[in-house]
């Protein structure tokens with residue numbers, strides 16, 4: 001094999017092949033070898049890395065390689081790249097960058113952490129491990145909240161609201177999405193993890209929504225700490241995508257999740273109810289009469305939550321609606337306060 005061909009092979013074969021990377025200058029002569037152009041183009045690299053990922057059992061092999069190649073070329077998705085670029089040769093620096101990022105994917109790093117940003121309902125959010133990566137189904141939770149707010153225009157118009165509390169804000173996805181859609185709203189976003197508080201703050205600044213959000217370190221399980229939030233109550237809504245994975249299911253999570261995302265964001269205790277019941281217990285302190293709680297849960301929770309609420313009538317909370325996600329699973333709950 002000629003030298004240039006050996007170098008190309010080493011670069012493309014990633015950590016499974018020759019390690020250590022190739023000096024970028026080694027590729028300065030690629031243009032004199034037209035047969036390589038296909039391999040060195042975005043489309044060629046996507047095919048190459050898709051095959052490598054598939055061979056190594058990396059989930060979403062094509063999507064991962066497309067996102068990484070597009071990212072290095074300054075686009076969000078491969079489809080966003082002008083088709084004329086798909087077959088254009090890349091620079092040595094771009095090739096090296098793709099190599100580095102794809103090697104991280106081979107170590108099962110989630111693509112969202114590799115890219116360092118991810119879209120949630122059209123908002124581009126910075127992503128930093130181990131802060132929870134927002135999931136597409138949570139977009140449906142936000143959609144439901146927006147629908148409910150739209151049905152109560154008096155709240156918005158008369159009082160300049162709604163005032164919303166988000167428990168467990170993570171990257172800020174839910175809070176910032178609500179703020180961007182509800183120009184009169186105010187949000188109190190709380191999380192027990194410093195990394196999540198910092199990231200929500202950064203994302204709020206990035207989206208210029210920082211003036212309508214209070215970001216407060218707060219652990220819903222710590223006794224008495226909720227009094228910090230009283231100055232903002234009563235609130236119209238509480239929304240949360242809490243940690244709700246049953247503890248014994250934690251080890252079945254994908255390596256991407258288990259190794260890189262914060263278990264505190266996922267593990268909801270024995271029946272996934274620890275934080276859910278804590279939110280429901282605290283809610284009456286903060287909610288207006290007939291205020292609402294919107295929760296993302298897993299499919300066993302609607303029944304568990306309903307039973308739990310029935311055994312806690314003193315809270316005056318009723319499960320008024322359950323919604324299914326795009327896979328048809330019951331995943332979202334609307335709980336309403338019914339009295340003082």
Ligand SMILES: C[S@@+](CC[C@H](N)C(=O)[O-])C[C@H]1O[C@@H](n2cnc3c(N)ncnc32)[C@H](O)[C@@H]1O
Nearest residue numbers: 132134168169170191192193219220221241265
């Ligand atoms: C499933 S993540 C949701 C993050 C974000 N809302 C989203 O949907 O992308 C749950 C969040 O709850 C936070 N959390 C876990 N336990 C908490 C507690 N006791 N008090 C406050 N926040 C908590 C975690 O740090 C994590 O950011």
